[in-house]
Amino acid sequence: MTETCERTATDWTNIARELAPVDVIEEPVLVKKRSRDFFWYSPILNGQLKKCFGDLVAQPKTREELAHCLSVAFAHDVPVVLRGGGTGNYGQAVPLQGGLIVETTGMNRILEIGDGFVRVEAGALMSDINAALKPQGWEMAMFPSTQDIATIGGFVAGGSAGIGSIANGALREKGNIIQLKALSVEADPQERVFDAEDALQVHHAWGLNGAITEVTLRTVPTRDWVGCMATFDSYRDCYAAGYALACSDSIGRKLCSSVEAPIVDYFPRLKGHLRDGKHLLVALVPAEDMPAYRDLIAAQGGVVDLAMTDAEREAVGIPHVFEFAYNHTTLQVLKADRSATYQQIGVPDPSDADSVAAMGVRQGDDLWQHHEFARLNGTVVAFELPIIWFTSEERLREIDATYEAGGFPVYDAHTYHVEGGGLKNTDYRHLAWKKRMDPKGLLNPGKSRAWEAVQHLSPEDIEAKAMVQYKD
Ligand SMILES: Cc1cc2nc3c(=O)[nH]c(=O)nc-3n(C[C@H](O)[C@H](O)[C@H](O)COP(=O)(O)OP(=O)(O)OC[C@H]3O[C@@H](n4cnc5c(N)ncnc54)[C@H](O)[C@@H]3O)c2cc1C
Numbered sequence: 292m293t294e295t296c297e298r299t300a301t302d303w304t305n306i307a308r309e310l311a312p313v314d315v316i317e318e319p320v321l322v323k324k325r326s327r328d329f330f331w332y333s334p335i336l337n338g339q340l341k342k343c344f345g346d347l348v349a350q351p352k353t354r355e356e357l358a359h360c361l362s363v364a365f366a367h368d369v370p371v372v373l374r375g376g377g378t379g380n381y382g383q384a385v386p387l388q389g390g391l392i393v394e395t396t397g398m399n400r401i402l403e404i405g406d407g408f409v410r411v412e413a414g415a416l417m418s419d420i421n422a423a424l425k426p427q428g429w430e431m432a433m434f435p436s437t438q439d440i441a442t443i444g445g446f447v448a449g450g451s452a453g454i455g456s457i458a459n460g461a462l463r464e465k466g467n468i469i470q471l472k473a474l475s476v477e478a479d480p481q482e483r484v485f486d487a488e489d490a491l492q493v494h495h496a497w498g499l500n501g502a503i504t505e506v507t508l509r510t511v512p513t514r515d516w517v518g519c520m521a522t523f524d525s526y527r528d529c530y531a532a533g534y535a536l537a538c539s540d541s542i543g544r545k546l547c548s549s550v551e552a553p554i555v556d557y558f559p560r561l562k563g564h565l566r567d568g569k570h571l572l573v574a575l576v577p578a579e580d581m582p583a584y585r586d587l588i589a590a591q592g593g594v595v596d597l598a599m600t601d602a603e604r605e606a607v608g609i610p611h612v613f614e615f616a617y618n619h620t621t622l623q624v625l626k627a628d629r630s631a632t633y634q635q636i637g638v639p640d641p642s643d644a645d646s647v648a649a650m651g652v653r654q655g656d657d658l659w660q661h662h663e664f665a666r667l668n669g670t671v672v673a674f675e676l677p678i679i680w681f682t683s684e685e686r687l688r689e690i691d692a693t694y695e696a697g698g699f700p701v702y703d704a705h706t707y708h709v710e711g712g713g714l715k716n717t718d719y720r721h722l723a724w725k726k727r728m729d730p731k732g733l734l735n736p737g738k739s740r741a742w743e744a745v746q747h748l749s750p751e752d753i754e755a756k757a758m759v760q761y762k763d
Contacts, residue, residue, distance in 0.1 A: 296343035298389040299369055303347045306391070309363050313356045314397075316348035325374060325392050330382035332621060333632055334681050335705040340382045345372060345392040352397035354412075354504045358480040360393050361502060365476050370736050373498035375414060375445025378437040380618060382707040383449045383497045387737035393502065395444055402505070404429065408469050410507040413444025429510040432459040432467055436617040444503045447471065447494055454575065454613045455545045456665040457537055459511060463491055464668065467509050473501030475728040483728065492724045497709045499735045499742070500725035514543065514577040518604055518612035520561070520597040521588045522569035526551045527648035529570035530662055530673075532591035534641055536574060537664035537671045542583045546575040547664040548616035551651070554659050554678055557624045558615055560608075565596045573616050617676070620661050624678050632681045634691065635712065637700040638662070641673035650697055654690055657682065675699070708740045717741040719757035726750040 307315045316322060326344040330336040346369075351357040364371045370390030377384050386392060395414035401423050403410040409431070411420055417431065417438035424430050433455030435441050441450075447468065452461040462468060468490040474480040482504060485493050493501055523529035526549070533549040536542060550571040555561070565571065572593065576584045581598065588595050599609070615623065621633045638647060641664070651660040657680040662673050679690060691701045703711045710717050722742055725734070727750045732742065745753045 296340070296387055296389075298344075299346060301346065301367060301369055306363060306367060306369070307347055309366075310349050310360060313360055314350040314352075316350070322346065322348055322392070325377065325394060326386055328377045328379040328382060328384045329618075330380065330385060330707070331629075332380050332618075332625065333705045335684055335687075336382050336707060340385050340387075340707060343382075343385050343387055344389065345386040346389045348392045348394055350394050350397050354398070354474070354482070357393065357395070357398065357502055357504060358474055358482075360391065361474055361476045361480045362478060364391050364733055365478055365480075365731065368731060369733065371476060371502075371733050372735050373444070373448070373502055375442030375448075376416070376437065376440040377445075378435070378441045379445065379449045380704060381712055383709075383735075383738070384445075385707070386735075387707070390733075390736075395442060398504070399442075404510075407510055408507055409510050410470075410505065411443055413447075413503045413506055414442050417441050417443055417446060424510055425513055428513055430513040431455065432509045432511050433462065436611075436613045436619045443506045443508065447506055447508075448496060448498050448503055451495060452665055453617060455511075457547050457671075458543070458545050458666065459509070460666050460668070463494055468494055468506075469509060470505075470507040471503055472505040473503045473728065475501060476731065476733050492720050495709075496718070496721040496724075497735055497738050499709065499729070499739055500721055501728040501734070515579075515600065516545065516575045517578050517581055518597070518599050518601075519572075519574040519576050519584060519595060520565060520612065520615075521572045521574070521593040521595045522566045523572065523591075523593045524569065525648070526570045526651060526660055527644050528592050529572050530647050530660075531644035532588060532593050533572050533662065533664055534644060534671070534673065535591055536572070536584070536587060537641075537666075537673075539583075539587065542580045542587065543577040544574055544580075546573060546613055546616055548573045548620070549660075549662045550615065550620055551660040554620060554624060554661060557627050560610060561597075561615070564607075564609065566594065571615070573612050575612060617663060621676060621678060630681055632679050632687070633676050633704060634679060634687070634694075635702040635704045636675040636677065636694050637702065638673040638675060639698045639700075641671055646697075647673070647675075650694070650699060651677075653697070654693055657686070658690060707738060709738050710740050717756075719745070719753050723750040723754040723757070726753055
């Protein structure tokens, strides 16, 4: 479906010259590589986006260089797509209309580590931040399982939760994002500061309404985490144990994920460490809580097959346990077979393991279950990221309909619009800020369905629509 993608008729050699002293990449093969993210998880998005490419990549190393990139783009009216590590799943960082890709990974300084917070440049890698925090007794309150390649700016602009969310909630929850700074796209780009809850105006906006320069996130005291894998005879019991662990007041945990047995067969690096053919509960538990964790697993009918500190894990060459959780679970299967895909499903009553397991049976053999537990507004929630053996869009939508009919909401992973997926409603506050920060609509064009309808309005009129939405 190439009509999704357009190219700009611009003199890019001239723009590359004007961008100096900012480093640029003009080599088409390398520009194409940086035009992709993990949209190929979805056969639907793959069909739509695989031929969408930017025209030029800029690699600013400072806020001033980033401002220069935005100013040049503004002068030439060219689209701009911000890019961190390019690990988004919905084509968030894919240029739909060609243009300038601004890769932020050169802006990676850790600026300040304080009591309960870290302030960093947007292009810093999550794993580098965690590594810098640990010796000072801290760790990030949450991070995505892609921490080795994902940037903090990309996480805040494109992500929502991660390892740590079972203890500390989603990114959007009060106190998790302390401050964001972002540049506007104007002749003379201005940096705006978004404090505390105002940061939600920029969070999860997919780089549509400002180029994030600096991020201050909450940190929590670090602990000696043990990577744990327990196995169960039934998926129902595995899920129920996950829920019990997620709800436990006496056991600390920063990861809790249940994985149906056929998926575990796609984890070759765990062969010999787990009982064959069993359902898997993946967790990260503090060393001092291990006796209580072992008791809980036994009481739930499971067996602890593996419990290793980072040093022990590295010694036997096993990846982090979180590389078998969140969207890494899907990746492990896709590494072996590209006909797999996934979906994002809410669980209406996470305590009801019978309904969860029954839904798996109802869906049939082309769907394998995988759940993540998290805490939202203080309440334990579960969401499902099942493996689906893709045969047709029709069958995928039938699966969606079966979930919806059972009261399990579907947050579609197969759309490149910001209003799909986790954000089912239009966020008019995002769009009001887009109007303020990006008056020409150059940032990540084509990703918001609603923008077309409101771009002619003033920021205040767009914001008023948010008021009506909340009243409704
Ligand atoms: C295997 C796998 C596992 C994953 N696990 C998780 C997980 O646990 N939790 C989770 O939330 N997500 C997860 N994701 C999704 C993704 O990894 C995260 O959203 C990640 O944090 C994105 O960071 P990134 O640097 O790769 O961003 P990119 O993919 O480069 O960008 C993401 C979005 O942010 C925008 N952006 C990037 N930098 C800036 C900036 N400086 N200013 C403004 N906009 C910007 C981009 O334009 C794009 O729209 C996973 C994805 C994969 C493939």
